[in-house]
Structures are given as C-alpha cells and as structure tokens.
Amino acid sequence: MNPSDLVEVEQLWSQVDGYIQDKLIGSDPALEAALEESDRAGLPQIAVSAPQGRLLAILAKAINAKRILEIGTLGGYSTIWLARSLPLDGRLVSLEVDPRHGEVASANVARAGLEDRVEIRVGPAIKSLPDVSAEVTATGERFDLVFIDADKPSTSAYFERVLGLTRPGGLIIVDNSVRHGRLVDDSGSDANVVGMRDFHDLLATTPGVSATTIQTVGSKGYDGFTIVHVGR
Ligand code: SAH
Ligand code: DHB
Ligand code: MG
16 A cells, blocks of 8 residues: 555544544543643553543443553553443552653543542552552452553563453453554564564463454554453
C-alpha cells in the first residue's frame, strides 16, 4: 500500500472509532477530562481508545471482577474504565514508573469519584510486584483481571509474575501485541516487537492457559491485544 492510501485508511479507522464512540459511548465528562488533563500535562497520547476501554470494562464485568491489577497507568484513562466496572467493595491496584504520570492519574481517578477503589503505586513495576504478590499470599485474594500495558520488553517478566496471582477463570490482557503487524518481524531490531514475540513464545509453552491475540484497527492505528484465560 502506498503511503497516501495508508493515511486515508487510517483516517477511516479513526472516523469509525468516532462513530462507535458517538453511538455507543457518548459524552463522558470524567473520561474526557482524564484525556484533556493528560494532554495538558504533556503525557503521550497512547491511552486505550474509548471502544477499547469499553471492551476492558465489559470483560471485567463479564467475569465479575472484584480485584484488578494494572501495569502501566499513564493518566489513568484505562484505570477509570476498569475501576468503574468494579463493585463498590472492589479494588484496583495500578503500577506506574513515572511519578508525574502517577500524579495526573490520581487527580483523574479522584475526579471520576473512584479514589476509594483505586490505588496507584509509583515505581518500576518489577519492583512493586513482590509487595503485590506478598499481599495476595497474605489475604488469599487473587486478581480476577490483570491488564499489562507498560514497557513492552518486560511483558513476559510481568506475565510470569502475575500468572500465579490470577484466580482460575481470571483474565490477563496484554495491550499492543501486534504493533502495526511487526509481530511477525523476526529481525530482532525493535525491542518492543522482540518483547511481544518472546511473550508469544512463552504463552505457547505455558500449561493451563488458553490465549489468543486479536488484531485491531482504529484511532490508534493497527495493533492488537492478547487475552489469556487462566484455566480452571
Ligand atoms: N494503560 C494506560 C496506558 C499506559 S502507557 C491507558 O491505556 O490509559 C504505558 C505506561 O507504562 C506509561 O505511563 C509508562 O510510564 C509506564 N511504564 C513504563 N515502564 C514502566 C515500568 N517499568 N513500570 C511501571 N510502569 C511503566
Ligand atoms: C503506544 C501505544 C500504547 O497503547 C502503549 O501502551 C504504548 C505505546 C504507541 O502507539 O506508541
Ligand atoms: Mg497500550
């Protein structure tokens, strides 16, 4: 496809996302404010799209999620989508390395009225996970849903650590696993792609899970996500 055709088709994907948002999601002041405040603070515009946020919320509700772990908070946009699908006594822990992102996200989560259900922990996720793990061991309460959406090269490391923290029947969802189709590029030149290919290798040899990767197009271009069902 030549570049101008690609621009056109990407515009079409964005228009269709706009249509879906207008018809099925509508105006949502807290979510819109979360994106506006994230922009104002100079955060990158890489939050999940509104239709993707709705999908996360539907999946969380479908499995009756009460405990959610997120890795990669940014401005808290996906956090808000996920936390809203929790019951009042539900809980979401989100791990974020950048203190500025954490601050913006905290304000956005508070504006959405979700601060009682959401805890943002600032630090490298790999360093926060041992505490998270110890808490699961102490309480016996595993996560129903884990959303991995941070530094892509660490995806397998995160997956290995959260698998045992996820209840049977729970879901682990990984964002950005197709990367404009570069998932099939075996040259090793892009660390993000290597990360997602390693993750697929790991999934292929992990017993007791059922996984698929769904390719997506939309306002964020061509990408995809991986859903892992932890076996019962
Ligand atoms: N889930 C968000 C988008 C996350 S973007 C949404 O859809 O709204 C990825 C985030 O991961 C960024 O905020 C980045 O700072 C964070 N991140 C990158 N490396 C990390 C690490 N090692 N530990 C925790 N968070 C990390
Ligand atoms: C990008 C998109 C994401 O959803 C993400 O988590 C990180 C990066 C990107 O488009 O660069
Ligand atoms: Mg992402």
